[in-house]
Amino acid sequence: MTRINKRQFLKFSGSAIAAGALASVLGPIGARAAGSLTVAWWGEGDQNKRTADAMTAFAKNSGISIDPQGTNFNGYFDRLATQIAGGNAPDVFQVYLASMAEYAKRGTLAPLDDYLGKTIDTTDWEDAAINSVSLDGTKFFVPLGLSTQPAIIYDKTVFDSVGVTDLNPNWTLDEFKETCLNVAKALSASGKKAYGCNDLGGQQTVLEAFVRSKGKNMFAEDGGLGFTKDDLAEWYTLWDEARGNGMAVPPEARKQGGFEASPIITGTAPIVQAASAKGLQGYQSLTKNDLNFNPWPRYSKDDERVELVTPIEWMVISANSDQKDEAAELLNFLTNDAAAIAAMGISHGVPVNKKLRQQVMDAGKLSDVERKIYQNTADALPYSTRPRVIYPAGSAPLVGPTTPLINLLNDQIAFKQIDVKTAVDRFFSEADRNL
Amino acid sequence: MTQELGAEKSQGKSLWVTARDKRAQTNGAAYAMLTPWLIGFFCLTAIPMLASLYLSFTDYSLLSPPEWVGLENYQYMFNGDYRFWPALNVTVFYVFVSVPLATVIALLVALGLNRQLRGVGILRSVYYLPSLLGGSVAVAIMWRELFDQNGLVNNVLGFFGIAGPAWLAVPNSAPWTLVFLHAWQFGSPMVIFLAALKQIPADLYEAAELDGANAVQKFFTLTLPLITPIIFFNVVMQMIVSFQAFTPAFVISNGTGAPLDSTLFYTLYLYIEGFGNFHMGYAAAMAWVLLAIIAALTGFAFLTARFWVFNPDD
Numbered sequence: 001m002t003r004i005n006k007r008q009f010l011k012f013s014g015s016a017i018a019a020g021a022l023a024s025v026l027g028p029i030g031a032r033a034a035g036s037l038t039v040a041w042w043g044e045g046d047q048n049k050r051t052a053d054a055m056t057a058f059a060k061n062s063g064i065s066i067d068p069q070g071t072n073f074n075g076y077f078d079r080l081a082t083q084i085a086g087g088n089a090p091d092v093f094q095v096y097l098a099s100m101a102e103y104a105k106r107g108t109l110a111p112l113d114d115y116l117g118k119t120i121d122t123t124d125w126e127d128a129a130i131n132s133v134s135l136d137g138t139k140f141f142v143p144l145g146l147s148t149q150p151a152i153i154y155d156k157t158v159f160d161s162v163g164v165t166d167l168n169p170n171w172t173l174d175e176f177k178e179t180c181l182n183v184a185k186a187l188s189a190s191g192k193k194a195y196g197c198n199d200l201g202g203q204q205t206v207l208e209a210f211v212r213s214k215g216k217n218m219f220a221e222d223g224g225l226g227f228t229k230d231d232l233a234e235w236y237t238l239w240d241e242a243r244g245n246g247m248a249v250p251p252e253a254r255k256q257g258g259f260e261a262s263p264i265i266t267g268t269a270p271i272v273q274a275a276s277a278k279g280l281q282g283y284q285s286l287t288k289n290d291l292n293f294n295p296w297p298r299y300s301k302d303d304e305r306v307e308l309v310t311p312i313e314w315m316v317i318s319a320n321s322d323q324k325d326e327a328a329e330l331l332n333f334l335t336n337d338a339a340a341i342a343a344m345g346i347s348h349g350v351p352v353n354k355k356l357r358q359q360v361m362d363a364g365k366l367s368d369v370e371r372k373i374y375q376n377t378a379d380a381l382p383y384s385t386r387p388r389v390i391y392p393a394g395s396a397p398l399v400g401p402t403t404p405l406i407n408l409l410n411d412q413i414a415f416k417q418i419d420v421k422t423a424v425d426r427f428f429s430e431a432d433r434n435l
Numbered sequence: 436m437t438q439e440l441g442a443e444k445s446q447g448k449s450l451w452v453t454a455r456d457k458r459a460q461t462n463g464a465a466y467a468m469l470t471p472w473l474i475g476f477f478c479l480t481a482i483p484m485l486a487s488l489y490l491s492f493t494d495y496s497l498l499s500p501p502e503w504v505g506l507e508n509y510q511y512m513f514n515g516d517y518r519f520w521p522a523l524n525v526t527v528f529y530v531f532v533s534v535p536l537a538t539v540i541a542l543l544v545a546l547g548l549n550r551q552l553r554g555v556g557i558l559r560s561v562y563y564l565p566s567l568l569g570g571s572v573a574v575a576i577m578w579r580e581l582f583d584q585n586g587l588v589n590n591v592l593g594f595f596g597i598a599g600p601a602w603l604a605v606p607n608s609a610p611w612t613l614v615f616l617h618a619w620q621f622g623s624p625m626v627i628f629l630a631a632l633k634q635i636p637a638d639l640y641e642a643a644e645l646d647g648a649n650a651v652q653k654f655f656t657l658t659l660p661l662i663t664p665i666i667f668f669n670v671v672m673q674m675i676v677s678f679q680a681f682t683p684a685f686v687i688s689n690g691t692g693a694p695l696d697s698t699l700f701y702t703l704y705l706y707i708e709g710f711g712n713f714h715m716g717y718a719a720a721m722a723w724v725l726l727a728i729i730a731a732l733t734g735f736a737f738l739t740a741r742f743w744v745f746n747p748d749d
Binding site: 078103251408411 | 496497498601602605689690691694707710712713
């Protein structure tokens with residue numbers, strides 16, 4: 001009869017634990033090609049190929065060799081953090097809103113005061129781009145493209161089909177609610193239960209639009225939150241009621257999945273949001289209906305229309321790079337060269353360079369969807385007068401990409417696990433800890 | 436032995452030294468052979484483990500050097516982190532439901548395959564296949580597709596007129612899909628059970644049959660007690676591995692633990708804290724607490740073993 005000796009057992013299980021622990025610690029180890037400029041970024045679909053094409057064009061023009069490291073968003077930041085911790089940071093890498101301050105604060109980024117406005121020409125940049133390059137007075141970030149944020153997308157065909165008045169870009173919050181309820185009622189009358197809009201209570205960029213519509217900011221200049229407990233309570237209550245009265249998709253009607261499971265595609269609700277305007281591509285590829293943008297509503301009829309045109313992705317130069325000049329040349333090329341824009345398309349948003357943006361629009365070669373995305377930025381610019389405060393270090397757990405607290409709490413309210421007050425208190429106490 | 440040594444000693448110092456040299460020589464050779472393993476052990480296991488123990492007492496963002504904070508990480512974990520306990524809860528649920536389930540299934544299948552049938556070898560291989568695929572990403576993705584709103588599971592249910600839920604979008608059902616995934620991968624415990632069943636001497640069964648025992652009686656009075664050591668082994672090993680489960684939860688929830696943290700396994704939360712939220716020191720502390728939990732439960736299992744595990748020496 002087989003008997004397992006205690007010592008053998010412990011040895012076996014011990015090495016199993018060790019092996020498991022080891023496997024979880026050791027990620028892929030990136031080797032660095034000597035002499036060439038390493039550039040790391042993320043993208044989905046054909047974005048990576050497009051961005052790599054732009055780099056190839058640069059390498060050809062300048063004679064600077066490039067080692068492009070494009071990956072998916074999943075895993076990008078793990079790898080980047082590991083590379084930086086190991087002293088192998090890429091020369092140039094892409095960052096984004098929820099964590100870029102973290103990288104700057106920790107001294108991993110090269111200050112670009114000597115480059116921005118010089119090697120990297122900013123003469124023709126939109127203000128929205130120029131306003132996003134600094135943290136605490138030091139320039140670090142080079143924006144790759146612009147977009148509205150959030151991008152509220154609606155299905156014009158559906159609205160037309162039920163005779164609900166087309167959306168007015170100057171609508172107010174009350175009109176938004178009313179429109180959602182009306183379209184929900186009209187659609188549900190035909191048999192299948194439908195709602196006005198998706199549940200947007202957990203979407204950080206939409207919350208940002210809401211607090212901006214009240215004249216506030218997501219984050220204050222001093223690095224704390226830019227809104228109050230009352231604002232957040234009002235926000236969560238809005239969505240709690242919306243889920244209850246048929247205005248927004250309730251939790252039991254949620255579908256799982258990506259674009260294809262979105263209410264605007266499944267016919268569950270004709271208004272959804274995307275993190276940025278380029279998301280329209282994803283939705284439009286799945287439906288023949290006419291999709292378009294409408295801004296987040298004004299807070300009330302006495303309040304201004306407030307929109308936000310902003311970069312959605314930035315490139316930075318590593319503090320340890322020994323090729324900062326070459327890196328700056330690359331960044332100038334990516335933002336100011338027509339060839340780069342042609343290669344990248346809208347994979348990082350519309351060009352930050354006003355002249356190039358106009359050129360692309362005038363050339364008339366844009367697809368229908370691309371034209372809508374360009375037009376969306378153009379329409380929003382006059383209303384995007386107040387720049388966004390760059391999110392401070394520590395904002396990732398609150399409003400970052402991986403189960404941000406703002407979303408988790410909205411879900412907990414939706415599933416009746418906690419009430420609005422508890423959610424608000426929790427958000428603010430976590431903000432205290434992280435910011 | 437003692438006498439021999441004494442004899443050597445009495446013959447004078449020189450011989451004693453030679454003996455020591457000889458011993459040193461053989462030891463040296465052994466160490467030389469062991470070097471690759473020793474290097475591996477120290478560089479890849481011991482030093483990283485000590486480093487992680489140190490990091491667990493620091494505030495470490497990965498981007499800048501760690502700063503000593505004492506017990507702060509551990510204090511926050513038990514007293515303040517509102518996501519820690521739910522994550523531990525989900526993991527404990529997963530371990531305590533899926534391990535017994537997988538063990539019972541493995542045993543039943545092993546019993547079924549423990550006969551002389553034509554083609555039983557092929558059957559055994561087929562049942563072992565899911566485990567060969569292991570905790571791989573591909574399997575987890577397949578699982579996600581199976582339990583998708585419009586996936587195979589709901590299609591089959593639909594055939595019977597049942598409208599299946601969005602399994603992975605509802606907090607009540609999402610962790611169960613992970614439990615089923617584990618239970619489906621019963622291959623390795625099954626193979627071990629099969630080996631154990633084959634070792635039970637046939638004469639025991641013959642004796643039992645002579646005494647008039649039926650199949651059920653044979654199973655409960657003979658088979659089951661005799662394989663308790665193997666059940667013990669399988670349960671403990673699976674428990675250890677299940678506490679560390681990461682891939683299925685990561686893939687099925689897209690790395691988020693959603694919906695509502697219902698698939699937020701301990702290791703997934705550790706990963707989110709370390710890499711997503713720049714709390715690598717806290718993540719290291721979580722890793723050590725997990726080690727303590729697994730060690731404690733394993734120790735507890737050994738304590739209970741004397742009451743139910745068959746020991747031929749008793």
